[in-house]
Amino acid sequence: MHIVAVLALDQVIPFDLATPIEVFSRTRLPDGRVPYRVRVCGATPTVDAGAFTLQPPWGLDALATADTIILPGRADVDRVPDEVLDALRAAAARGARIASICSGAFILAATGLLDGQRATTHWVAAGLLARRHPEIDVDPDVLYVDNGQLLTSAGAAAGLDLCLHLIRRDHGSAVAADAARLSVMPLEREGGQAQFVVHDQPPVPRGSRFEPVLTWLEDNCADDLSLDDIAARAGMSIRSLNRRFREQTGTTPLQWLLRARIRRAQHLLEATGQPVDRIAAQVGFGSPTAFRDRFKRVVGTSPQHYRTAFRRRQSVPS
Template sequence: MHSVTILALDGVIPFDMAAPMQVFDRTRLPDGRHPYRVRLCAERPEVHADGGFTLRVERGLEALADADTVVVPGRTEGSPPPSPAVLAALREAAGTGTRIASVCVGAFVLAEAGLLDGLRATTHWVAAGLLARSFPEVDVRPDVLYVDNGRILTSAGAAAALDMCLHMIRSDLGSAVAADAARMSVMPLEREGGQAQFIVHEHPPVPRGSDLEPLLDWIGDNLAHEVTLGAMAARAGMSERTFSRRFREQTGTTPLQWLLRARVRRAQYLLENSDHTVERIAQQAGFGSPTAFRERFRKVVGTTPHAYRSTFSGRRAVPAAGG
């Protein structure tokens, strides 16, 4: 029997902890046997969980020593950092070959323990930038559902953690058992780790008070029209080279990248809040053609315009060929 241990820390998010426990606990072999033994452990007997309640935990950190898989769930913002004892226990478990996986911002705990150094990792897209800045030795991938480095795995949000758990079950026991576990969890089995997270892109940064502010407002008002680098530089009264350098200094990105993000954000808004066809939205957001719109939208957002609308719009999606 494979031992799966959930490591609970103060500020733990209940769903981030419960979802992996349930998917492993509900897994069955063809003969009905339970292949996983799921346990909960913590540094102290009581853990303060998000939502204002306390969990009583029977096992301490010694449970990590004989675990086959350790799952570190997400925690709320402002939770105390993991103690040296927790970090040492995780490092010791990893050193003996234990598989260790994190849910959402649980990746920060793995990074603090040094388990992600030199590895690819992901977390919820909202926290990906902070993870990258805090741990520059980690190769943060903000646009995937989960990352499997062999013995160290990280996942994005809580739903992506279920994809990661099903991936581990499939690796352990094969696709048939994993497919049955997916059905028990009412989940699709084939969402691969490389599938992008649905990232809601905020409006591109506009540095208020900068000399570029009028130009950026003008770009935002003219997204439906062709806006070239030369036109932007001319409007700013600079050469293209000087303008590009000044733009990057003040916005942290290039003029054309800023323009693409602005167009994608406009398209996202229209997909969520209008019944316009993909063809019309492509024109309104300034992509030139529906084909270019679909390609660039998918590259930035990670899915098609039609799939995005189906997921995020309360309106009935308007069918569009290839959308």
């Protein structure tokens, strides 16, 4: 069982605290097993979370056995107890994975572990982080940065992106996509993350008029579908389809279809040894060159590099 310790310190931001608790607690493997055990821990018996107080059931000793440690953001970025920094350094020394959300990057930066590495945080606080820690390469324009053992994310919803990225690293795209649906979280996020951009398909809006159409698109994304085909399936004009589709999904029908094809390709690259050219045909691209160009534009790397790096990560215990 993979233990995820979520560290709650005074002035913790409730949204950042709740995000990893909910996402990891709800994750299920295809056979129904629970892959993560979440432990909320603190440095003090009572933690001030602004609008409320909480009593973490675990102390800092939980960090000594955690496989992954999540550092939620705090309203107070000035003071981090020495015992917390020592516990985090010890956890990193034994190989634990540590990820920060929003201003939680200031906690991680205070340990010195991020020195010489690229990192991000909420764009409002990025300048302050860079001034306080000039030895860190602070990038305010990305959703998250993955350095392998150490990860940082921007604010608010970027914490969801980070948690889902960790699930994808651990268990692949299908499990991450299921976790995203449970969170009603669209994973189609633009922006350049370090390593790879995770572009899983947005969840189908349940109960909406487009639910049958999107399910049909997912099931038939390898077919040569045109905008006319999609409009006919939806029973509306192309003009109405484009307008209403964007209102409900935030993108166009053809862009949605392309993302579905790329997501299918990511899964095949992760789970099979099929040649890239064969995968290109299986996911609906007319030529391997067109597939490689689109894949690199969306994911940020080539299909072969993606496959190599993902399999290397899967072979290393987290």
